[in-house]
Amino acid sequence: MFRADFHPGKSTISRRDNDPDASVLGQMASNRQRIIVWSTFGVVATLAVLCAFLIADEQRTIRAAAAAVISKPLERVAEVNAAFAELRALDAQPCSATHLEALRSIAFRSAIIRDVVYQGDNAGPRCNGNIGAAASSLPSDSPDFTTETGRRIWRNVDLPLSPGVKSTLVKEGAYELLVAPEKQPATVEDGRYALSVVLLNSATGTMLVVRGADPGIAQPLFISGSTYWLRGDIISVACLPGQVTCYVLKARGLAVLMSNLMLLIFTGILAGIGVALGIASWSARGYRMRTIDALLREAVAKKELFMHYQPIVDNRTGETVSAEALMRWTLKSGESVPPAVFIPIAEANDLIGKLTLLALQRVSEDFGDFLRTHKNFKISVNVVPADMMDSSFHQSLQHHFVEAGIAPTQLAFELTERTSARLESAVTVMLELGGRGHEIYIDDFGTGYANLSYLSDLKVDKIKLDKKFTDTVGTGTLRERIVPSVIELARELGVEIIVEGVESNAQVEYFRDRGVHLMQGWFYGRPLAAEALIRTLEAAQAHSNASPWAGQFRRFAEVCCGEES
Numbered sequence: 188m189f190r191a192d193f194h195p196g197k198s199t200i201s202r203r204d205n206d207p208d209a210s211v212l213g214q215m216a217s218n219r220q221r222i223i224v225w226s227t228f229g230v231v232a233t234l235a236v237l238c239a240f241l242i243a244d245e246q247r248t249i250r251a252a253a254a255a256v257i258s259k260p261l262e263r264v265a266e267v268n269a270a271f272a273e274l275r276a277l278d279a280q281p282c283s284a285t286h287l288e289a290l291r292s293i294a295f296r297s298a299i300i301r302d303v304v305y306q307g308d309n310a311g312p313r314c315n316g317n318i319g320a321a322a323s324s325l326p327s328d329s330p331d332f333t334t335e336t337g338r339r340i341w342r343n344v345d346l347p348l349s350p351g352v353k354s355t356l357v358k359e360g361a362y363e364l365l366v367a368p369e370k371q372p373a374t375v376e377d378g379r380y381a382l383s384v385v386l387l388n389s390a391t392g393t394m395l396v397v398r399g400a401d402p403g404i405a406q407p408l409f410i411s412g413s414t415y416w417l418r419g420d421i422i423s424v425a426c427l428p429g430q431v432t433c434y435v436l437k438a439r440g441l442a443v444l445m446s447n448l449m450l451l452i453f454t455g456i457l458a459g460i461g462v463a464l465g466i467a468s469w470s471a472r473g474y475r476m477r478t479i480d481a482l483l484r485e486a487v488a489k490k491e492l493f494m495h496y497q498p499i500v501d502n503r504t505g506e507t508v509s510a511e512a513l514m515r516w517t518l519k520s521g522e523s524v525p526p527a528v529f530i531p532i533a534e535a536n537d538l539i540g541k542l543t544l545l546a547l548q549r550v551s552e553d554f555g556d557f558l559r560t561h562k563n564f565k566i567s568v569n570v571v572p573a574d575m576m577d578s579s580f581h582q583s584l585q586h587h588f589v590e591a592g593i594a595p596t597q598l599a600f601e602l603t604e605r606t607s608a609r610l611e612s613a614v615t616v617m618l619e620l621g622g623r624g625h626e627i628y629i630d631d632f633g634t635g636y637a638n639l640s641y642l643s644d645l646k647v648d649k650i651k652l653d654k655k656f657t658d659t660v661g662t663g664t665l666r667e668r669i670v671p672s673v674i675e676l677a678r679e680l681g682v683e684i685i686v687e688g689v690e691s692n693a694q695v696e697y698f699r700d701r702g703v704h705l706m707q708g709w710f711y712g713r714p715l716a717a718e719a720l721i722r723t724l725e726a727a728q729a730h731s732n733a734s735p736w737a738g739q740f741r742r743f744a745e746v747c748c749g750e751e752s
Contacts, residue, residue, distance in 0.1 A: 244478070245421055245438060246414045251535060252380060253425040253436045260369060260434070263299055264427055267357060267364060270300055274362045281305055281361075282314035290316030295669070301346060301354055304363040311361075326356065332386045332395050334431050340386070342397060383435040385409070387426075402435040409433045480532050482518065487533075487541050492516045494549045495714035496566070499685060499707045502699050507724060509565035511601065511707065512550050513714050514542060543574045544583050550598070551587035553717030557724075558597045564724075567599040567628060572613035575600070575620065595624030601651065603630045618646055628685070632673075647682060649705070654688025657708070660697045674701050 270293050279286040282305060290303040294316050304315040330339035341356040346365060354365040369384075383399035387409060396402075404422065408415065411426035411433070426433040486492055496510040516524045533539050546568050554566055574580050588598055600620065602613070617627050626648040652673070659667035677684050686698050689708030698706065715723070 242416070242421070246416075246423070248478075249380065249421055249423040249436050249438055250414055253423040253434060255531065255535070256382065256434050256436065257425040257427065260427060260432065263366070263369070264432075266297055266299060267366065270297065270303070270364060271359050271362065274303070275360070281307055282312040282319075287314060287316060287319055290314075292316075299367045300364050301367055302365040304365065305361055306363060307361055330358070331397075332393075333388065334386075335388055380436040380438050383437070385433045385435065387431060387433060399435075402437060404435070409435075479524075479529075480536050483516070483529055483532055483538065484536065486516060487538055487545065490545055490548075492542065492545060492549075493716075494546060494553060495716055496553075496720045497707060497714040498712045498720070499567075499705055500711045502695055502704050502706050507711075507727070508563075508705070509567060509599070510720060511567045512546055512569070514546055514569075515714075539571055540574055540577055540579065543568070543570055544579060547580075547583045547587050551591055551593065554721070555591055555593060557721050558593050559591075562594060562597070565597050565599055565626070567601050567626075569601045569603055569630060571603055575602075575613050575616045595620075596626070599626040599628055599648075601628040601630040602647070614645060621646055621648070631687075649683040649685055650677060651685045651687050651707075654708075657686055657688040657690075657694055660691075660694045671701060674703060678702070 273289075273293060277286065277289055279289060286305070290305065293303050294300050302315050302317050304313070306313045326341045326344060331342050332340045334340070337359070339358045341358075343353045344356040344365065346352045346354055353368060355368060357364045357366055381399060383402040384397050385402065386395040386397055387393075402422065404415070404417065404424075409424055409426060411424060413424045415422045415424075421438045423436045424433055425436075493515055494512045495515050496512055498507040499509045499511060500506065501508050514526060514530075516526075516529050518524060530539075530542075533542055550566050550568060558564060558566070570580075584598075587593075588595070602617075621627055627646065628649045628651055629645070629647050630651050631653045632650040652670075656666060656670055656673070659670070661667075674684060683705060684698075684703045685705040685707055686694070686703055687707050689695060689698075689706045689710045691710060694708075695706060695710065698704075712723075
């Protein structure tokens with residue numbers, strides 16, 4: 188244990204050194220000291236590095252969150268600009284029948300514009316699309332804010348027909364738009380970030396905080412895309428074009444650090460101070476890899492996502508005529524990540540194309556045998572215009588469907604897009620796919636840019652009426668009054684309707700009485716794994732001699748697959 192050197196007549200070790208137990212204890216004490224010193228150094232160094240990583244990672248995350256927050260306002264601004272451009276181009280006599288019809292049309296086609304008002308000079312007429320010439324009085328006092336372009340803005344204005352329903356009034360020239368207030372972004376609802384919305388006028392130096400607290404930063408710092416570490420806070424700024432409106436997200440920097448460091452320290456204690464350096468290093472690397480986007484990248488690369496299928500039923504016969512393929516993701520911990528969470532993350536990380544290719548592969552694997560023996564059955568897959576214009580998409584169709592003996596008529600595409608330009612750019616390839624036999628649906632109709640005015644140009648076969656419209660049945664709201672018009676216009680264009688989100692018999696009867704027969708929702712069945720849905724369909728087919736699966740889906744789903752069905 189201890190090596191001692193002896194010289195004649197003199198020993199270089201003491202009485203204590205001759206004690207074996209003392210030597211062992213001394214070595215253990217020395218090792219303990221080294222472990223403590225190096226572990227402490229490792230913990231401190233690792234924590235310092237981890238702090239830098241955490242701050243950098245949080246800055247990246249908050250920038251992405253700010254970009255996500257501003258995406259909807261960008262669309263809103265574009266829609267308001269388009270509405271004013273259309274109004275400026277009107278050549279009708281103010282407040283005439285033609286003029287009022289144009290005002291109503293603009294409000295009807297918009298998801299955010301509730302009403303359009305015309306107000307001439309003091310002696311001129313005043314009218315709006317909803318009420319007509321007998322318009323109620325709207326604010327005439329000073330606006331809350333005036334933009335550099337001269338638009339005037341009033342906040343929290345009551346709708347003429349709905350006192351208490353607040354809107355934002357935007358005035359340009361003789362026209363006023365009553366715009367629905369913005370919804371609270373999900374990144375703010377979860378409490379992670381504090382949101383402030385600020386209106387700026389650099390020409391006058393005025394600044395108006397319209398939501399949240401004063402962000403506490405000077406006007407020159409309102410630079411879109413910038414991220415700051417300011418007085419212990421992490422701040423990210425995203426501004427609309429022209430720097431008129433800025434969205435400021437703020438996170439408490441110290442809270443970000445403490446929430447992670449406490450976990451790291453606790454893990455280090457459990458693992459033992461002797462391996463603190465290794466644990467800290469592993470934790471720092473693991474923290475970054477455990478972010479949701481990194482997990483999604485890994486899951487996509489390993490093809491860990493899978494499909495569930497929700498039936499689409501003909502309410503005249505109860506026959507399940509098709510099913511929508513819906514992607515699902517379950518973490519290794521067993522926790523399910525909702526599509527509403529991972530789809531936006533996939534969009535932000537350019538993974539949508541890979542998800543679409545994986546969905547096509549899964550549908551072919553899950554339903555290939557069934558589709559080859561049931562030629563009238565169809566599966567629909569969600570896509571975006573960019574997918575359709577990707578050569579990999581068409582190669583996947585060829586490999587997984589054409590070469591597998593599955594007819595094009597058995598695979599439909601549900602097109603989802605919030606940007607009209609991208610929809611229009613896909614017209615050629617949509618026509619090509621339609622020529623092969625694939626049907627094209629517009630998904631979530633009524634919430635995006637795919638309105639009835641150019642459905643005929645897109646050459647779609649069906650539209651899926653969004654659940655927001657289905658839920659209005661029996662409410663007597665304006666949106667419910669719009670539904671019959673949508674149904675009639677779709678019928679004139681030769682476009683079928685699939686009603687989404689059907690959950691009650693009253694909704695079934697409402698649409699059936701109006702000649703709409705294709706329905707999807709929990710009333711008929713929840714999304715199922717392929718094996719469960721196929722068992723249910725085959726059981727229903729065996730039970731009915733008159734029509735495959737007629738009227739049997741719900742009862743057989745409950746028997747076959749339990750409550751989830």
